[in-house]
Amino acid sequence: MAKSDLADEYFNRSYETVVGTPREHQRVGYAVFGRQAGILCGVHEVISLIDRRCGAGVVVRSKSDGDSFDANEIVMTIEGPFSQLVTLETEYLGMLSLSGAATNMAALVKTAGDTRVVDMSARHYPPEIVGPIAVAAAVGGAQGTSTRAGHAEVHARFGIGGGQIKIASREPKPFGLYGTIPHALNAVYEGSSIESAAAYHQRHPTIPLTVLVDFEGRERDIVAEAVTRFGSELHAVRLDVPSNRIAQGGHEKPDRAMEMRVLSQAEDRAAAQAGLDRFGFGPGVTIELVFLTRDLLDRLGARSTKIMVSSGFDVAKVRAFKACKAPMDAIGTGSWVQFATFTSDIIRIEEEGVYKPRCKAGRREELEDPGSLPIVLQK
Numbered sequence: 170m171a172k173s174d175l176a177d178e179y180f181n182r183s184y185e186t187v188v189g190t191p192r193e194h195q196r197v198g199y200a201v202f203g204r205q206a207g208i209l210c211g212v213h214e215v216i217s218l219i220d221r222r223c224g225a226g227v228v229v230r231s232k233s234d235g236d237s238f239d240a241n242e243i244v245m246t247i248e249g250p251f252s253q254l255v256t257l258e259t260e261y262l263g264m265l266s267l268s269g270a271a272t273n274m275a276a277l278v279k280t281a282g283d284t285r286v287v288d289m290s291a292r293h294y295p296p297e298i299v300g301p302i303a304v305a306a307a308v309g310g311a312q313g314t315s316t317r318a319g320h321a322e323v324h325a326r327f328g329i330g331g332g333q334i335k336i337a338s339r340e341p342k343p344f345g346l347y348g349t350i351p352h353a354l355n356a357v358y359e360g361s362s363i364e365s366a367a368a369y370h371q372r373h374p375t376i377p378l379t380v381l382v383d384f385e386g387r388e389r390d391i392v393a394e395a396v397t398r399f400g401s402e403l404h405a406v407r408l409d410v411p412s413n414r415i416a417q418g419g420h421e422k423p424d425r426a427m428e429m430r431v432l433s434q435a436e437d438r439a440a441a442q443a444g445l446d447r448f449g450f451g452p453g454v455t456i457e458l459v460f461l462t463r464d465l466l467d468r469l470g471a472r473s474t475k476i477m478v479s480s481g482f483d484v485a486k487v488r489a490f491k492a493c494k495a496p497m498d499a500i501g502t503g504s505w506v507q508f509a510t511f512t513s514d515i516i517r518i519e520e521e522g523v524y525k526p527r528c529k530a531g532r533r534e535e536l537e538d539p540g541s542l543p544i545v546l547q548k
Contacts, residue, residue, distance in 0.1 A: 176256040183255050193252040196226070196519035201245040201265065202536055204510045207272030209236045209244055210308045211264040213326060214301070216546050218261055223253045223548060230542035235271075235308050235337035242537040247513075249548075262511045267305040269509030273484065274309025277505050280487045287347045288314040289479065290503035302506060308336060313345035315501070320346040347501070349379040349407050349477065360384060362391050363398055370402070377404035379477055388417045388458070389465060396469045405475040405498065408462060412453040412481065419458055420450045427457050431493045444489030454480050459495040477501060 172181040187193045212234045219229055227249035238244045244265075247254060278286050288306035291299045291314075303319025304326055314320050323344055327334035333341045350362075350369050358365035366380045378399060382391040388410065395403050410416045420427075428445055435441030449456045459476060466474050475498035478490075483504040490497060516536070518527040526533065 171256070173256045173260070176259045180256045180258060184252055187252055187255075193250070195251045196249065196524075197251045197254065197515045198517040198519075198524060199247040199254060199258075199513050200243045200516045200536060201247070201261070201511060201513045202241050202243050203238060203265070203268060204240060204512065205269075205272075206239045206242075207237070207268050207509055208275050208308060209238055209265070210234050210267045210271035210305045211261075211301075212245070212545070214264040215245070215261040218257065218264065219247065220546055220548070222257060223249060225548050226250055227253060227546070227548045228544060229546040231545045232539075232542065233337050233545075234304075235339065238268075239537060241535050242539055243542075244539075246542060258513050262513055264301075265511040266508040267301055268511070269507045270302060270305035270505070271308040272509065273505050273507050274306050274311055277482075277484050277487055277500075277502065278310035280484055280491060281500055282491060284487075284491070284497055285312045285499040286310070287312060287345075287499060287501045288319070288503075288505070289347075289501040290506050291316045291319065293503050293506065305506070307334060307344055309505075312343065313347045315347055317346060320344070348376075349405075349501075350381045352381065352384055352409075355381065355384040363394050366395065367398065370399070378402055379405040379407050381407045381409060383408065383410045383416065386414065386417065388462070390417065392462060392465055393469060396466065396471045396474070401473070403471060403474050405477050406462065406466070407477040407479060407501070408454045408458060409479045410452070410454050410458065415452050416455070416458045418461055419455060421452075423450050424457065427460065431456065431460070434494055435492065437492060440488075440492040441494075444492045448486055448489045449493070454478050454482075456490055456493045456495045459490070459497050463496040475499065 172184055209232050212231050219227060229247050231245040288303060288311045290302060294302060299316055299319050300322035303314040303323050306314055307323045323334060327336050329335050329341055332343050334344045335341045350366055354365040355362050362380060362382055362384045370378045380395040382388050392406055415421055431445060432438050432441055462476055477499040478497045479501035481504055482500050482502040514528055514532055516528040516533060517524040
């Protein structure tokens, strides 16, 4: 091992301190743990890093991507010569930080229930991490992503053919590449959502047609026009109203009739009322808008046409819409990525062929030892 430009500098200086001394080859054992419970993601990258940068004598034991873990539970141990491992810590902890994203996506997917969740976060992060974030989305249970790079990386990691992926011991499931129609395409077709959709559908006839309906600010009109123009070929409409505008036909303040309708079918009226109070009415994509759109589609005979929602759908917003049983069929979200804090500390040192406990005061007492972890790399 050698110094690394990506390492915290104190690790590089520690490496320089031991080079040429007996401590250069001192065998140590690191324990890696997260500060909060979650779903593990990034193990594959850590193994690749260590395999690429370390020589003989290194052993890694670890849980797998997709496994759950508790706060302060040791999820990985790394044993080997101190000089080979000391400058790697910064990088592998950063790789495991994607566990926070996987954990948040898992919470969102669980909350969404039978509503499909698609990762649309790529524009919010540097392109260098689009692939790993898509992997985190897949580990968290998302049904697809919005970039070719992310889609390819997920299938390279977990793909089993036929568009299916398999993560750890979970059942195989589809993971797709999703793209509806952006506002940019509407703009170059004279601001017409219908004409841009027609051109898009002509060039991509095998892709289910989803019409974005908010460009003109006439959502109800555009839904009706889409049904008339595309008929049974209209797979879905997408609601993406910005947070500073009330959709056509929507109410700025609560509409009592809609409130009573929602509450009458809610399983948890208190949760539904809280959802209505926060997301029921006003600007943006609201609970009211989803119900009104479903009503309109059904009235026009487009009962099989689905509704996709996007714009600000984090766990709290999804929970509110589900509590109100908003009739949405898919969620596109970029509002789910967060990063987890992981720590790594030496907890034992080999002396005279035997590992002995060695770590800072108080550290060992706070860690949860999961017992024997499986060996995932041995060099």
